[in-house]
Amino acid sequence: MDRVDITILGGGPCGLFASFYAGLRGMSVRIIDSLPELGGQLTALYPEKFVFDMPGFPKVLAKDLARDLIAQGTQFDPELALGETASELIEDEEGYTLVTSSGNRYPTRTLIIAAGAGAFSPTKIGVPGEDDFVGRGISYGVRSTEAFRGKRVGVVGGGDSAFDWALHLLDVAESVDLIHRRDVFRAHEDTVRQVQSSAVNMRLFRQVKELHGDDHLQAVTLLNSETKDEDRLEYDHLVVCIGFKSSLGPIKDWGLTIEKNQIVVNGQFETNRSGVFAVGDVATFPGKLKLIATGVGEAVSAVCFAKTRLDPSAKLFPGHSSDLDLGAVGQTP
Numbered sequence: 001m002d003r004v005d006i007t008i009l010g011g012g013p014c015g016l017f018a019s020f021y022a023g024l025r026g027m028s029v030r031i032i033d034s035l036p037e038l039g040g041q042l043t044a045l046y047p048e049k050f051v052f053d054m055p056g057f058p059k060v061l062a063k064d065l066a067r068d069l070i071a072q073g074t075q076f077d078p079e080l081a082l083g084e085t086a087s088e089l090i091e092d093e094e095g096y097t098l099v100t101s102s103g104n105r106y107p108t109r110t111l112i113i114a115a116g117a118g119a120f121s122p123t124k125i126g127v128p129g130e131d132d133f134v135g136r137g138i139s140y141g142v143r144s145t146e147a148f149r150g151k152r153v154g155v156v157g158g159g160d161s162a163f164d165w166a167l168h169l170l171d172v173a174e175s176v177d178l179i180h181r182r183d184v185f186r187a188h189e190d191t192v193r194q195v196q197s198s199a200v201n202m203r204l205f206r207q208v209k210e211l212h213g214d215d216h217l218q219a220v221t222l223l224n225s226e227t228k229d230e231d232r233l234e235y236d237h238l239v240v241c242i243g244f245k246s247s248l249g250p251i252k253d254w255g256l257t258i259e260k261n262q263i264v265v266n267g268q269f270e271t272n273r274s275g276v277f278a279v280g281d282v283a284t285f286p287g288k289l290k291l292i293a294t295g296v297g298e299a300v301s302a303v304c305f306a307k308t309r310l311d312p313s314a315k316l317f318p319g320h321s322s323d324l325d326l327g328a329v330g331q332t333p
């Protein structure tokens with residue numbers, strides 16, 4: 001593999017904006033992501049939710065925001081290494097080499113880690129046969145509400161995701177039940193009120209005990225934790241929203257200073273390892289906010305500091321993009 005100027009580990013919103021800015025500054029770029037598609041949490045966790053705090057967008061669906069971030073982030077043709085988890089970081093004379101789970105070695109001059117919460121996996125309900133029904137009636141989020149049209153759906157959980165999905169799915173599903181083990185919720189009060197006054201059936205003090213079906217989920221046995229009664233209810237789909245486990249995994253072994261699962265950076269968004277920057281949810285510093293609006297700003301700064309690291313004659317300030325002719329991509333402003 002060729003050595004690139006900058007490798008971006010993580011293709012979420014912050015990694016994508018870093019990719020755009022690095023391209024704008026004439027740097028060669030590679031994005032590595034363990035997921036098969038770009039977009040990070042926007043694509044993987046909440047594609048159908050509206051985001052209200054993007055500058056210039058009073059309201060935008062997460063999947064539409066991801067689509068446009070991807071278009072912008074890939075406009076300078078970065079090399080993409082998707083479906084590969086970075087497991088090792090080896091320092092060499094010209095920078096670093098990242099080794100991925102597939103055994104590929106990716107040399108780079110600088111590195112921006114935009115790994116979010118790290119590689120994440122959904123928390124499972126933990127009943128026998130659960131894995132066999134994944135993609136055949138059980139999912140841990142909603143990729144497209146259309147798949148639920150006319151179906152009987154059970155949403156498991158008591159937090160924002162569960163309540164939001166229960167409301168959204170009412171628009172398309174035949175019926176929606178919200179299954180929660182208690183009568184106390186972690187969701188926003190207003191959303192709880194909306195769900196309670198909607199057609200969603202609240203199945204409280206219920207836990208999923210058994211799954212039934214052959215090729216596809218057909219029914220679920222719910223255990224009432226108060227009375228110990230069991231009910232068998234017919235569902236075509238269970239949407240399990242009881243959280244995600246995330247871990248920085250191998251990144252923790254890269255000799256970086258880590259605090260509470262986040263990488264400590266200085267005012268230039270550089271880690272304790274020279275030429276290795278961290279931005280977005282994965283980075284921490286005094287006053288850190290885990291938001292897209294602030295994370296993409298961190299990405300711009302990190303790229304500009306990486307640029308001056310590689311080319312000391314380059315200005316830190318990138319100039320105004322409105323002054324550029326983006327037809328002439330690849331030119332260093």
Ligand SMILES: Cc1cc2nc3c(=O)[nH]c(=O)nc-3n(C[C@H](O)[C@H](O)[C@H](O)COP(=O)(O)OP(=O)(O)OC[C@H]3O[C@@H](n4cnc5c(N)ncnc54)[C@H](O)[C@@H]3O)c2cc1C
Pocket residue numbers: 009010011012013014015016032033034035039040041042045046049050051052053084085086087114115116117118119120161249250251279280281282290291292293295
């Ligand atoms: C339900 C929900 C709603 C939200 N709503 C909002 C909102 O309204 N406004 C807002 O500003 N923020 C919101 N957020 C938070 C926002 O999504 C995050 O702040 C944002 O996604 C962080 O972007 P990122 O690029 O830092 O990381 P991520 O989006 O997490 O992307 C990180 C990427 O790195 C990859 N990765 C991690 N480790 C490795 C590895 N070792 N090798 C290869 N790839 C790796 C992951 O696969 C992932 O694709 C919400 C979050 C959730 C869960």
